[in-house]
Amino acid sequence: MTRPGSVGQLRGYFLLGAAAVLLFTLGSATVAAAVEPPRFAYGVPLDPLSPWPKFRRDAPQSGRSPVVPVDSGRAPWVFRTGKGVFSSPVIDGEGTVYVGSADHSFYAIDGAGHLRWQFPTGEIIDSAALLDDQGRVIFGSGDGRLYALDRDTGTQQWAFLSDPPSVNDAFIRWFEGNVAIGADGILFAPNDNFCTYGVSRGSGKRLWCALTRDQTWSLPALDLATNTLLIGNNFPFLGNTFALDAANGKRRWIARARGSVVASPLLTTVGATRRVVVGAFDGLVRAHDLESGRPLWERRLRDHVYASAAEAADGTIIQPSADGTIYALRPEDGSIRWAFDTREPIRSSPAIDGNGNIYVGSGEGKLFVLNPDGTLRWAMRLIDEARDDLNSSPALGADTIVIGGENGGVFGVPYDYCLRPAAASDARCIARDGEGLPRDGASFVYTTSFGRTLSEAPAIIDANQPLTFSLSVRADNDTQPALLDSESVRVTLEPPLPADVQVSGDRRFVTVVPQGSFGVTAGGALGVYIQARYLAAGEPIESKNPDVSGTFEFQLRPHDLNGFQLTVPKHAGDPATKWELYRLAAPLPTILPSYNQIGFDSIHYLLGLVEGDERRAIGWVVGGRLADAENHTEVDPGSRVRFPVEVELDGDLLTLRNEAGFTIEFNGFPLPFEFFRVAARVDAQGAAIDHAAINAKTTCGKIDFYGEFLQRLGYCNPSTDLLNVVGAAELRPRGAGQSAAPTGVGGVSFRGDATSVTATLRDSTLRNDAHNICVLLVDVATGRPLPLDYAQQTTRTAAAGGIVESVTIQFPPGGARGAVRAYVMVDDYPAASTTLALPDSPPWTALAAYGVRSAWDGVYRSAKQGTRKVGLQLAQWLGG
Secondary structure, eight states, X not given: OOOTTOHHHHHHHHHHHHHHXXXXXXXXSOOOOOOOOOOOOOSSSBOTTOXXXXXXXXXXXXXXXXXXXXXXXXXXXXXXXXXXXXXXXXXXXXXXXXXXXXXXXXXXXXXXXXXXEEEEOSSOOOOOOEEBTTSEEEEEOTTSEXXXXXXXXXXXXXEEEOOOGGGGTOSOXXXXXXXXXXXXXXXXXXXXXXXXXXXXXXXXXXXXXXXXXSOOOSOOEXXXXXXXXXXXXXXXXXXXXXXXXXXXXXXXXXXXXXXXXXXXXXXXXXXXXXXXXXXXXXXXXXXXXXXXXXXXXXXXXXXXXXXXXXXXXXXXXXXXXXXXXXXXXXXXXXXEEEEEEOSSOOOSOOEEOTTOOEEEEOTTXXXXXXXXXXXXXXEEEOOOSSSOOOOSOOEEOSSEEEXXXXXXXXXXXXXXXXXXXXXXXXXXXXXXXXXXXXXXXXXXXXXXXXXOBOSSOOSEEOTTOOEEEEEEEEETTEEOOEEEOGGGOXXXXXXXXXXXXXXXXXXSEEEEEESSOSOOSTTOEEEEEEEEEEEETTEEOOSSOOEEEEEXXXXXXXXXXXXXXXXOOSSTTSOEEEEEEEEEEEEESTHHHHHHHHHXXXXXXXXXXXXXXXXXXXXXXXXXXXXXXXXXXXXXXXXXXXXXXXXXXXXXXXXXXXXXXXXXXXXXXXXXXXXXXXXXXXXXXXXXXXXXXXXXXXXXXXXXXXXXXXXXXXXXXXXXXXXXXXXXXXXXXXXXXXXXXXXXXXXXXXXXXXXXXXXXXXXXXXXXXXXXXXXXXXXXXXXXXXXXXXXXSEEEEEOXXXXXXXXXXXXXXXXXXXXXXXXXXXXXXXXXXXXXXXXSSOOHHHHHHHHXXXXXXXXXXXXXXXXXXXXXXXXXXXTO
């Protein structure tokens, strides 16, 4: 089949067109020469007609295109996918865009923004595709497969399945990294199972695996002269930047950054020195000698580096940072040539056109276009809604810039669209000098739960709404590095109300979370007054005005008292209210989206009510998942997300909280929470209006492996060791909004002792692989759920065929005592219950049994950590 737009077909069109011209001119001796589409020289078998065939465009990963922008006269377009788009698009010679989405699908979109075809996979897609010279589009998915599809039809040619994570003691096997190609056609594909694979592009067969200590999201750059791959790794200690032999994956050298390296390296030459430039999560951009890995220079920025660097035609390195600034660095020594500040973190990697203009997506939903000297050429707000990050990286087509957004949109913007006279009335366009940031001085800036900083705080808020205020310090029209002095922060509320005030672990923002609500008076007022001292570059400010203050005044939105009501089962079989909490975002601190934004977006938590009344209840949260090849949520039987929440409904204000602490398993390792709160205003069906706000706290010292890394990078408050998290999510009724008792439970009996409660099921037909079954305990005296480790300390036994026979919750001696209500939770529904009297003082045998069990659990968890634990201990020993 001849591909539309292929060279052969285009030449055929040329001959027909030439013949027509000859006939029309009646034999004229002068015939205008036909213009063939441009061809691009890549040195590797990428599609030569594609202006942007892979992430970072070419083998050295320059991020630079020779395409000179022309005004096509076309209009901007947007194509909507079902979830966030975090992968970066590629574009073929016909203008077709290829991109994946968190909705599990990969899309081909024509140059006008219309769907050509759609290919479903088994998980989210975070990997940018690659267009080879044989008509394939190749990309990775979170389902552990690398796919090769026919670009015309979207039909699968082959799929390579990565090794199970257990092979390398990993947790998952997502393809989150992008895809590169060698001169001989070998594909290079990093996987979260600690392997970077060499794969045959013809057959999809594995050729080699380069093993690392952690996940790899960094895309290898290729030096054609030496056939060397340069790649970063997520391991936060010791060696995490590598040079590999592209033929077999064997290591040539290793270099070290004191933080994960998720950016993709850039290869550049300055004079006679060939170098590798890459940023890391420790906030440093480093240059290494290409031949030896020897460090040449490093440049510290104000926050960690997620985005990959680009190289301008004159060698200037363009490096965005999570501090919200786009830097131009001199390649000789890393010194700053110029810097352009924006309001929010930048994770989008820059693209540069043939005129030297620079294109970057931002965390505030804008596409920024800078002149080569760092001044603003124009900008355009592509997303004007709460979920507005443009973490995808722009691809430059023949006449269009394409980028993906957190709201699920894929955006096509014609070159210099906002410079057209006709666009002067388009409110999305910004075509003026300057950065649009606060004037010089220190201030607190109101910040939404999605991380957007607002020039003006909203006039009206909900009474249960948490508040966040970020520190901004500007001098000489530049944003300055500054941290809050935690001990000096004072927040006053008027009227005086109880609230939890926390300075973030990175000391860049303050949260004010009401204990209940900020008031019940319809239309009442709330004043928030903040005073603090701040530090610059880690030292006390000695200027004339070392303090920062903020005054914020809000009106509280009146309650709707006649809307939604909780439905709580009084007996097994009664209906119960149920919700789905999904599409989580955790924008603050800034390190969290860089580690896991698409992972948060893939989370589904299912919540059902257990006991209580129309205003206050206990709820049970269990992990969910998208059904295979379908867009509805089901319970994940294997999930270790299991925890209780206290539910309060005050008119139309819904608050869910757990202040006693719990642990969930996240990507295979335990994650403890000290505090978890969800607040929303809901409609008559119980769905969140706008979104639900999330606040969470965890003690860094209790986070396995990564806790110490977060401490060293300054994301844990030095006074409290707390990691203070601000986030948001969608909240909607699950299904019809109420659940009934599951069938097949059978008879249930309970027994308890000083260290466990067990429920035994008789004549049950519940399968272990179809349901998430647990025991929940509620203190009869207080009516509050017991803060037990329901995620890690729940065990089940099953008979032949997988039918559940018993389920047990274990707890430390004294962790549960006196009268408790015990529930068998089948998914999110209380299928059976009883009241038990547990002993107050456990016998010696119970203590001994629990001690043995705990010791064994500790050994198991340590073994599961495997090389991660060894690597961390070695890093500590070396002073890493």
